[in-house]
Amino acid sequence: xxxxxxxxxxxxxxxxxxxxxxxxxxxxxxxxxxxxxxxxxxxxxxxxxxxxxxxxxxxxxxxxxxxxxxxxxxxxxxxxxxxxxxxxxxxxxxxxxxxxxxxxxxxxxxxxxxxxxxxxxxxxxxxxxxxxxxxxxxxxxxxxxxxxxxxxxxxxxxxxxxxxxxxxxxxxxxxxxxxxxxxxxxxxxxxxxxxxxxxxxxxxxxxxxxxxxxxxxxxxxxxxxxxxxxxxxxxxxxxxxxxxxxxxxxxxxxxxxxxxxxxxxxxxxxxxxxxxxxxxxxxxxxxxxxxxxxxxxxxxxxxxxxxxxxxxxxxxxxxxxxxxxxxxxxxxxxxxxxxxxxxxxxxxxxxxxxxxxxxxxxxxxxxxxxxxxxxxxxxxxxxxxxxxxxxxxxxxxxxxxxxxxxxxxxxxxxxxxxxxxxxxxxxxxxxxxxxxxxxxxxxxxxxxxxxxxxxxxxxxxxxxxxxxxxxxxxxxxxxxxxxxxxxxxxxxxxxxxxxxxxxxxxxxxxxxxxxxxxxxxxxxxxxxxxxxxxxxxxxxxxxxxxxxxxxxxxxxxxxxxxxxxxxxxxxxxxxxxxxxxxxxxxxxxxxxxxxxxxxxxxxxxxxxxxxxxxxxxxxxxxxxxxxxxxxxxxxxxxxxxxxxxxxxxxxxxxxxxxxxxxxxxxxxxxxxxxxxxxxxxxxxxxxxxxxxxxxxxxxxxxxxxxxxxxxxxxxxxxxxxxxxxxxxxxxxxxxxxxxxxxxxxxxxxxxxxxxxxxxxxxxxxxxxxxxxxxxxxxxxxxxxxxxxxxxxxxxxxxxxxxxxxxxxxxxxxxxxxx
RNA sequence: GCCGGGAUGGCGGAACUGGCAGACGCAGGGGACUUAAAAUCCUCCGGGUUGACGCCCGUGCCGGUUCGAGUCCGGCUCCCGGCACCA
Numbered sequence: 001x002x003x004x005x006x007x008x009x010x011x012x013x014x015x016x017x018x019x020x021x022x023x024x025x026x027x028x029x030x031x032x033x034x035x036x037x038x039x040x041x042x043x044x045x046x047x048x049x050x051x052x053x054x055x056x057x058x059x060x061x062x063x064x065x066x067x068x069x070x071x072x073x074x075x076x077x078x079x080x081x082x083x084x085x086x087x088x089x090x091x092x093x094x095x096x097x098x099x100x101x102x103x104x105x106x107x108x109x110x111x112x113x114x115x116x117x118x119x120x121x122x123x124x125x126x127x128x129x130x131x132x133x134x135x136x137x138x139x140x141x142x143x144x145x146x147x148x149x150x151x152x153x154x155x156x157x158x159x160x161x162x163x164x165x166x167x168x169x170x171x172x173x174x175x176x177x178x179x180x181x182x183x184x185x186x187x188x189x190x191x192x193x194x195x196x197x198x199x200x201x202x203x204x205x206x207x208x209x210x211x212x213x214x215x216x217x218x219x220x221x222x223x224x225x226x227x228x229x230x231x232x233x234x235x236x237x238x239x240x241x242x243x244x245x246x247x248x249x250x251x252x253x254x255x256x257x258x259x260x261x262x263x264x265x266x267x268x269x270x271x272x273x274x275x276x277x278x279x280x281x282x283x284x285x286x287x288x289x290x291x292x293x294x295x296x297x298x299x300x301x302x303x304x305x306x307x308x309x310x311x312x313x314x315x316x317x318x319x320x321x322x323x324x325x326x327x328x329x330x331x332x333x334x335x336x337x338x339x340x341x342x343x344x345x346x347x348x349x350x351x352x353x354x355x356x357x358x359x360x361x362x363x364x365x366x367x368x369x370x371x372x373x374x375x376x377x378x379x380x381x382x383x384x385x386x387x388x389x390x391x392x393x394x395x396x397x398x399x400x401x402x403x404x405x406x407x408x409x410x411x412x413x414x415x416x417x418x419x420x421x422x423x424x425x426x427x428x429x430x431x432x433x434x435x436x437x438x439x440x441x442x443x444x445x446x447x448x449x450x451x452x453x454x455x456x457x458x459x460x461x462x463x464x465x466x467x468x469x470x471x472x473x474x475x476x477x478x479x480x481x482x483x484x485x486x487x488x489x490x491x492x493x494x495x496x497x498x499x500x501x502x503x504x505x506x507x508x509x510x511x512x513x514x515x516x517x518x519x520x521x522x523x524x525x526x527x528x529x530x531x532x533x534x535x536x537x538x539x540x541x542x543x544x545x546x547x548x549x550x551x552x553x554x555x556x557x558x559x560x561x562x563x564x565x566x567x568x569x570x571x572x573x574x575x576x577x578x579x580x581x582x583x584x585x586x587x588x589x590x591x592x593x594x595x596x597x598x599x600x601x602x603x604x605x606x607x608x609x610x611x612x613x614x615x616x617x618x619x620x621x622x623x624x625x626x627x628x629x630x631x632x633x634x635x636x637x638x639x640x641x642x643x644x645x646x647x648x649x650x651x652x653x654x655x656x657x658x659x660x661x662x663x664x665x666x667x668x669x670x671x672x673x674x675x676x677x678x679x680x681x682x683x684x685x686x687x688x689x690x691x692x693x694x695x696x697x698x699x700x701x702x703x704x705x706x707x708x709x710x711x712x713x714x715x716x717x718x719x720x721x722x723x724x725x726x727x728x729x730x731x732x733x734x735x736x737x738x739x740x741x742x743x744x745x746x747x748x749x750x751x752x753x754x755x756x757x758x759x760x761x762x763x764x765x766x767x768x769x770x771x772x773x774x775x776x777x778x779x780x781x782x783x784x785x786x787x788x789x790x791x792x793x794x795x796x797x798x799x800x801x802x803x804x805x806x807x808x809x810x811x812x813x814x815x816x817x818x
Numbered sequence: 819g820c821c822g823g824g825a826u827g828g829c830g831g832a833a834c835u836g837g838c839a840g841a842c843g844c845a846g847g848g849g850a851c852u853u854a855a856a857a858u859c860c861u862c863c864g865g866g867u868u869g870a871c872g873c874c875c876g877u878g879c880c881g882g883u884u885c886g887a888g889u890c891c892g893g894c895u896c897c898c899g900g901c902a903c904c905a
Contacts, residue, residue, distance in 0.1 A: 221901045331904045684842035766886045816885045
C-alpha cells in the first residue's frame with residue numbers, strides 16, 4: 001500500500017523547516033545581484049487570485065535566480081494608505097488604521113500559506129511614520145528643486161470620493177476608483193512638475209527594451225509629444241498678441257479665423273470691451289460644462305463670434321476671432337487657428353457658421369476646390385495661394401514658414417505635450433500629510449526636514465463628508481517654522497501614488513533612520529531587474545515611479561535614472577469571461593483552494609494554465625490536473641526512495657536515453673524560466689520528464705539506480721521553485737540534507753543533451769513522406785542516402801527528376817523535383 | 819480616426835531563428851484493475867477518405883515571396899487594449 005500525497009502535512013512540515021533568515025540578504029559585492037520585485041498590494045482585506053498570480057510569478061523567479069547563484073533581493077510590503085480604509089471605517093465604525101493593520105496581518109499570513117520567499121526584514125508599510133516621514137522628505141526635495149508648486153486651477157473632482165484627482169486617475173471622464181462622473185472645481189492645489197520631465201520620460205522609453213511594447217506605447221500616447229510652431233496673431237486695433245499652437249503651420253495662409261477656448265483670458269477682456277449678453281451667456285454655459293462631457297465625441301461644436309478681429313501676418317488679412325466650446329484650454333495656448341480646408345473639425349465649424357474656406361495645399365492627384373470640399377484635405381501636397389511659399393512641397397514649406405516666423409518675430413518652434421502636471425493634493429484623511437504650513441507673514445513655508453514627520457493624528461472620528469483633518473484644530477494650529485508666529489497646517493494629504501513611487505528605494509535600506517535610503521545600498525541593488533505587476537498600472541504607477549526616480553537621480557542621490565529594467569505585466573485572472581469581483585459573484589477564494597488542493601497545486605496551476613502576460617480563465621478542473629501531476633511526482637519519488645539501494649540493472653540504452661532526456665529537460669526549463677519567462681512551457685517540460693521517468697521504470701525490471709536518482713533529483717530541484725513545499729519534502733526523501741531552496745540549480749551537459757537518436761523528416765516537394773530515426777552523430781550526407789533508400793520516398797519520386805535537395809542538419813531533408 | 823496587441827482542435831495552450839502543426843494539460847470515448855466505486859494504469863481523440871499501408875485538406879480571409887509559411891511581405895475581416903475636438 002503506497003503512501004498518498006498528503007499536502008496538508010507536507011506543506012506544514014516544509015514551512016516549519018524554513019527559517020526567516022533563509023531569504024535574508026545583504027549587499028555582497030562578490031555576488032551578482034538580482035532585484036526581483038512584485039508590485040506591493042494595497043491591504044484591502046485578503047489576497048485574491050490576481051495577487052496569487054502576481055506573487056507566484058515573482059516567487060518562482062526569485063527562487064530560480066537564488067538557485068542560480070544570484071544574490072536576490074525579494075522584498076514585500078504594503079501600499080497602506082488609501083481611501084478604502086476610510087470608507088471601511090465609515091461603514092464598520094472602525095478606525096482606518098485598525099482596519100489597515102488587521103488586513104495586513106491577515107494578508108501576511110496568506111503569504112505564509114502560499115510559501116513565498118520574501119526577506120520580511122525589509123517589509124515596508126507606507127502608512128507608518130517611519131516610512132511616510134521620507135515621503136514627506138521627498139516632497140520637500142521636490143519643493144526645493146522647484147518641482148512642487150501650488151496653483152489655483154480647475155481640477156478634476158470626484159463627488160463620491162470627495163477629493164480631487166490627477167489626470168491619470170480619470171478614465172473616460174470617470175473616477176478610476178469608483179467610476180463616478182468627475183466634475184471640475186476651481187481650487188488651489190499642490191502639483192508636481194512632471195511636465196518638466198516629459199521629454200526624458202518619453203525618450204528614455206527607448207532605453208527600456210525589457211518592457212512590453214504595449215506599455216511603452218501607452219506611456220508614449222499619454223505623454224503625447226507634438227512638434228509645431230507657436231504663431232502670434234495680434235488683435236486688430238489694440239495689438240494684444242494671441243499665440244496659437246499649430247503643427248500645420250504650412251497651412252497658415254488658409255487660416256480664415258481664430259478660436260479661443262471659453263477660459264481664455266482674452267475672452268473677458270474682449271467681452272468687457274464690447275459687452276454682449278448673448279456672448280456672455282455662451283461663455284458661461286461653455287465654462288460650466290464638466291470635463292467628462294466636454295471631451296465627449298458627441299458634444300456639438302458650438303461657437304460665437306466676438307466681433308473682434310486679428311491680423312494674419314502671413315496673408316495680411318484680418319480674420320474674425322471666435323470663441324468655441326471644443327478648444328481645450330489646458331493644451332497649447334488655449335487658442336487655435338481655423339484652417340477649414342485642411343482640418344476636418346475646422347471644416348465642420350466653418351460650414352456651420354459660414355466662415356470662408358481656402359485651399360492652400362493642393363492634392364497632386366486631383367485639384368481641390370474650396371466650394372466643393374466635403375472632407376478636409378490633410379495629406380501632403382503642393383502649397384498654393386501661400387505668398388512666397390507657393391509652389392513648395394508642404395513638407396519643405398513647413399520648415400521655411402517656421403524659419404520665417406522665427407526670423408520675423410511672428411512665432412517660434414515649440415514642442416507641446418498632452419501630459420499635465422501631477423495634481424497630488426487629496427482632501428482625505430488616510431494619507432501622508434503634505435509637510436507645509438501657511439503663515440500670514442511668510443506665506444507658504446515648508447516644514448523643515450528636522451521637524452519631520454508631520455504626524456498624521458490617529459485620535460479622530462472618520463465620518464462622511466470633509467476630511468477630519470480639516471476640522472482638527474490641534475492639528476491645524478501650529479507655529480510658523482520661519483517666524484515663529486501663528487500658522488495653519490496644510491490639511492490635505494498626498495496622492496497615495498507618491499507613496500508607491502519610491503518604495504523600491506526604501507527596500508534597499510528599510511531601517512535607515514537618517515535618510516529615505518542609503519545611496520550606497522541603493523546603488524548596489526538598483527535598478528529593479530525584474531518588476532512584475534498588473535497592466536492597469538501601465539501609466540499611473542509606472543510613469544510616476546520613473547519620474548520620481550529621475551528626480552532623485554538629478555538630485556545626485558542615485559546612480560540610475562530608470563527604476564525598472566525588465567517589466568512583466570501579468571494578465572488578469574478571469575472567471576466566466578469576466579474579471580473576478582464581488583459584485584459579479586464570480587470570485588474564487590485562494591484560501592479555499594489551498595485547503596482543497598494545497599498551495600503548491602494552486603501555484604502550479606496558475607503558472608501552467610496560460611502564459612504570464614495573457615488573461616487566465618479560471619478552471620476548477622485545471623487545479624485537479626495540477627494536483628494530479630504533483631501526486632505523480634510524489635509517488636515516483638517515494639517508490640524510488642523505498643526501493644532497495646543497489647546498482648540496479650546495468651546502464652543500458654533505455655537508461656542512457658533517460659539521462660539524455662534529463663539533460664535536455666534541464667536545458668529547456670533553464671531557458672524557459674531564465675531567458676523566456678515562459679513558466680507554462682517550463683512546467684510542461686517537467687511533466688514530460690515525469691512521464692519519461694515513469695515510462696523508463698515500466699520498461700525495465702530493475703531501474704538503473706544512479707540514472708534514476710539523477711533524474712528524480714533534477715526533477716525535484718527544478719520543481720522546487722514552482723512547488724516549494726513538495727520540493728522540500730521530496731528532496732529530503734531522496735536522502736539529501738539541507739533545504740532544496742539553498743541548492744544549486746541543476747546543470748546540463750550540452751553534448752549529452754544534443755546526443756541520442758533524433759527524427760529527421762524527409763519531404764518530397766515540401767510534403768512529409770518519411771520520418772527517419774537516426775543517431776544525432778550521423779552526417780547529413782549519410783542521412784540523405786538513407787532517405788533516398790526509403791521505399792516511401794522512392795514511391796513519391798517515381799517518374800520524377802530530382803532538381804535539388806535541401807538538407808537542414810538534424811531536422812529535415814527536402815527532395816525537390818522539377 | 820490614430821497607435822499597439824491578437825485570432826491555432828471541444829477547451830487552456832505549444833511550435834523560441836522560416837523546417838514534423840496541435841507538445842503539455844483539461845474535457846470526452848474505449849479498455850484493464852475492482853463485488854462495486856474512487857484512485858491508478860493502458861489506449862483513442864482536427865476534418866475528409868480508405869479494408870489497410872496510405873492519400874487529400876487544415877493555423878481568421880484573399881494574394882505573394884520561398885525548396886518549404888502558423889511564423890516573412892501586401893491587402894482585408896473580426897476581437898482586445900490605449901489615446902482621442904490635443905489643433
